[in-house]
Each structure stands twice: as structure tokens, then as C-alpha cells.
Amino acid sequence: MAHYFEEQPSTASKPSSVDLVLPDLHLRLETDRGTFSPERIDLGTRILLESVPRPPQEGDLLDLGCGYGPIALTMASRAPEATVWAVDVNRRSLDLTERNAQAARLYKVRPFHIDEIPDDPKFRVIWSNPAIRIGKPAMHAMLTRWLNRLTDDGEAFLVVQKHLGSDSLHKWLNEQGWQATRHTSRAAYRILKVTR
Structure with a gap:
């Protein structure tokens, strides 16, 4: 079975598009099979984008697991002077x-393979709908x-479904020495805010 977290998806390409409609922007995005949620903007992603505070207006921002870009493009729309690093495998x-x-x-969105991004940027904000389905050890290592x-x-905002382990992730983050709090809870999703 093919997964959206494969480096080179084996699923045949079938281009399509979706509309990202938020109170402050409307974007038509190209999508394709072999990517995350190609038929519609994922509900968790939508809740994240509707819930997080505006990003800093300058500096380096990160979309971890960018997919076809709804989070990165929202960041860039809301913070046009910032550099938005969009990483994915x-x-x-x-x-x-x-x-x-x-x-x-x-034009300040910078897509990079997750293993090819330079080492120097430090991020003022991370927004992510992390790939929970890669398994706990891989996800913990990635985070x-x-x-x-x-x-x-800096602050990170992570959206995780309750039944996919948001509460155990919350506990794990605090055990690792991060300050994790529940920023929002809606429609069985948790938005976790993580700081040092």
C-alpha cells in the first residue's frame, strides 16, 4: 500500500485541485494522488489554521510535513516578510x-526535502499536522x-486527533522537557502549543 510519507509515491499521478477558504484568504491549490488529503483540506489542518495566532512578521517559520502547501501558504500570506520553510519527505x-x-x-515559501534543509535556520514558529501514521518512534524522533x-x-503548534494519541503525545512532550499545553480542542482534534 502506498503512503503519502513515501519519498517517491508509487501511486499513479492524478492531478486535481482544492480550495483553501479561511476568513482571511482564499487559495486554489493543486493536489495529486500520493499526497496527504488530496481531495479536500484535511479537517485537522483547517482547525489548526483557524485556531493559531498570527505568525511573527519576520524571521524563519516552519511548516513540518507540508504536503501540497496549505499550512505553508497560509503562513506566508499572514507573514509576507517572513521566510517560510516547507519541509516534507x-x-x-x-x-x-x-x-x-x-x-x-x-515567493518567500521555500520547499525542501526534510533531509536537505540547511542546518542554520532557527524557527520562531512551527506549525504542523504531523504524520502520526509513521509510528511513534519515528514521529518522536522527527519532533x-x-x-x-x-x-x-519560539512556539510550535501541532494538531493531533484525540483518538490518534494527542493526549499521550502531550504527556510525552512534557516528559522530554518541553512545555506543552492544550491551545484548542475542537471536533476531536487537539492543538498542542509547545515551547521551551
Whole structure:
């Protein structure tokens, strides 16, 4: 079975598009099979984008697991002077994020494969709908890697379904020394805010 977290999706391409409609923006995004939620904007992603505070207006921001770009493009729309790093393992997703950013004229979105991003940026904000289905050990390793790149005053906002382990993730983050709090709870999703 093919997964959206494969580097080169084996699922045959079938391009489509979805509309991202939020109170402050409306974007038409190219999608494709072999990416995360290609038929519609995922409810967790929508709740995240409707719930988080506006990002800092400058500096480096991170969309961890960008898919075809709804989170990264929202960040860039809300903080046009900031640099938005959009990272994913899926090359098809990264190509779509690049095309969607160009189409929206959001030229400070920088799609990167998760293992090719430079080491120097520290992130003032991380927004993520993390790939829970990669399994706990891989997800914990991924979150540790990227949360360690938050600035001292940085914040991460993670959206996780309750039945997919949001409460156990909340506990794990605090056990690792992070300050994790529940920012929002809606429709069986939790938005976790994580700081140093």
C-alpha cells in the first residue's frame, strides 16, 4: 500500500485541485494522488489554521510535513516578510508546494526535502499536522529534531486527533522537557502549543 510519507509515491499521478477558504484568504491549490488529503483540506489542518495566532512578521517559520502547501501558504500570506520553510519527505508534495506558492505569488515559501534543509535556520514558529501514521518512534524522533530548532522564544503548534494519541503525545512532550499545553480542542482534534 502506498503512503503519502513515501519519498517517491508509487501511486499513479492524478492531478486535481482544492480550495483553501479561511476568513482571511482564499487559495486554489493543486493536489495529486500520493499526497496527504488530496481531495479536500484535511479537517485537522483547517482547525489548526483557524485556531493559531498570527505568525511573527519576520524571521524563519516552519511548516513540518507540508504536503501540497496549505499550512505553508497560509503562513506566508499572514507573514509576507517572513521566510517560510516547507519541509516534507514526499517529492511530489514538495513540487506541488512550489507550484502553489508561485501561483499565489508567495515567493518567500521555500520547499525542501526534510533531509536537505540547511542546518542554520532557527524557527520562531512551527506549525504542523504531523504524520502520526509513521509510528511513534519515528514521529518522536522527527519532533525532537525539529523542536530543537525553535528559537528560545519560539512556539510550535501541532494538531493531533484525540483518538490518534494527542493526549499521550502531550504527556510525552512534557516528559522530554518541553512545555506543552492544550491551545484548542475542537471536533476531536487537539492543538498542542509547545515551547521551551
